[in-house]
Amino acid sequence: MENNNTTNNFKNNFYNDIKQLHLAPLWEVLSNLVTTSPKTKAVPHLWKWENIKKHVLTSGEVISAEEAERRVLILENPGMKGESKITDTLYAGLQLILPGEIAPSHRHTQSALRFIIDGNGAYTTVDGEKTTMLPGDFIITPSWTWHDHGNESDEPMIWLDGLDIPIIQQFTSSFTERLGQKTQIINKPEGDSLARFGSGLLPVNNISLNNKVSPVFSYPYSRTREALEKMKNRDKWDESHGIRLKYTNPLNGGHAIPTMATFMQLLPKSFSGKYSRSTDGTIYCVIEGFGETVIGEEKYNWSKGDVFVVPGWFKFKHNTQEEAVLFSYSDRPVQEMLGLFREEVME
């Protein structure tokens, strides 16, 4: 008895002493730190366009784009409330620009992508070049490029914003600046970057082939859709992902954005996909069609404008009623660079 007490006191003293010195015993937390397979607080979730569109539009009556700087409703993962994250490493939001409004020019070290959901012909200006936005278009805002958004059309425009905010947070590398003027100077004609870099040709001179980010700012849906359409009758469908293309940097064939992989995929009518899983939690946005994604054992029924998230290492499969087209993004490039990316098809 006496001996036991002595041992207990000895141990308690040890734990108290080390705590005072900001030391902690690994043996109490090791199995939570180094897990046998990925663990995340993120949960699967589906945001139905028909339920959220009206609230995005109402945000236009609550605050102006200029006052808000960016008028966005964040898509928060229900498992990570208040963290402004949709997965552990990525952010998503729905941004609204009303006719006549301008979201003033700024830049930041976070990279952004825009996937256009609704509206007709608002614009974003990136690094001196204006780009008109149409549904299905994919537009990038590389790290530290000036960008402002505006709407000279007569309809509200809503798009999905994807940013690497949590990654930049992890690396304490967030910087931002405001230009101090609403709009930046436009010094290139519209379509310049696409003409120069997005036609299967590259300028011969003065091009650095190891630029980490694509020099193409805008990947119009018309071209993406045509590529999928041409491929669908000839190519073998992937048993889990249908026909899936990745947006690339034409300088090196890598991902368009260094921190975020971006994809567009076509699923045929009556597709019944095989379960698969991968280490990159992925955000999907529906641009055409109807279907469902089964995440774990739970079914998520989707249609145009819906956004859903599949957290990393959750098994999932897609089924369709109609032919469907899905945009998606994840942190895959970072995992690939670090040699961490894994995926598997489940039997």
Ligand code: GTQ
């Ligand atoms: O459009 O620059 O959803 O800076 C969040 C932060 C959009 C933007 C967001 C941003 C932006």
